[in-house]
Amino acid sequence: xxxxxxxxxxxxxxxxxxxxxxxxxxxxxxxxxxxxxxxxxxxxxxxxxxxxxxxxxxxxxxxxxxxxxxxxxxxxxxxxxxxxxxxxxxxxxxxxxxxxxxxxxxxxxxxxxxxxxxxxxxxxxxxxxxxxxxxxxxxxxxxxxxx
Ligand SMILES: [Zn+2]
Numbered sequence: 607x608x609x610x611x612x613x614x615x616x617x618x619x620x621x622x623x624x625x626x627x628x629x630x631x632x633x634x635x636x637x638x639x640x641x642x643x644x645x646x647x648x649x650x651x652x653x654x655x656x657x658x659x660x661x662x663x664x665x666x667x668x669x670x671x672x673x674x675x676x677x678x679x680x681x682x683x684x685x686x687x688x689x690x691x692x693x694x695x696x697x698x699x700x701x702x703x704x705x706x707x708x709x710x711x712x713x714x715x716x717x718x719x720x721x722x723x724x725x726x727x728x729x730x731x732x733x734x735x736x737x738x739x740x741x742x743x744x745x746x747x748x749x750x751x752x753x
Pocket of ligand 1: 609610611612613614623624625626627628
C-alpha cells in the first residue's frame with residue numbers, strides 16, 4: 607500500500623504510514639453507482655388500423671359474360687337425366703360433360719352461374735345411376751371371374 611503523502615510502500619493492512627505516520631487511505635471501494643436503469647415506458651404506439659378501403663368490386667359494367675358453357679352444361683345435364691333411364695351409355699358421357707362444363711363455367715366465374723350449377727347437379731345426378739350400373743356390373747364381372 608503506497609502512502610499518498612511520502613510515497614513509501616507500506617505493508618498491506620497498515621493504517622498509518624511507517625515513514626511519515628500519515629493515515630493510509632484504504633483504497634476506496636467506490637460504491638459502484640448502480641444507475642437505476644430508467645425503464646422508459648415504451649410508448650406503445652397505438653397502431654392505427656387503417657380501415658382498408660374495400661373497393662367495391664364494381665358490378666361488371668358489361669353483363670355480357672360468356673354463358674355458353676353454363677347453358678351447355680345445363681342442357682347436357684338435363685338430357686343426360688332424361689336419357690339415363692332408357693339409354694345405356696350415352697347419358698354417362700353427357701352427364702360427365704355436363705359436370706365438367708358446369709364446373710369449368712363456375713371455376714372461371716363465367717356468366718349463368720345458376721345454369722352452371724343446374725348442369726353440374728343434373729350431371730352428377732345423371733351419373734349416379736350410371737355409376738351404380740357400372741359398379742354393379744363390375745361387381746358382377748368380378749363375381750363371375752372369381753367363379
Ligand atoms: Zn508516508
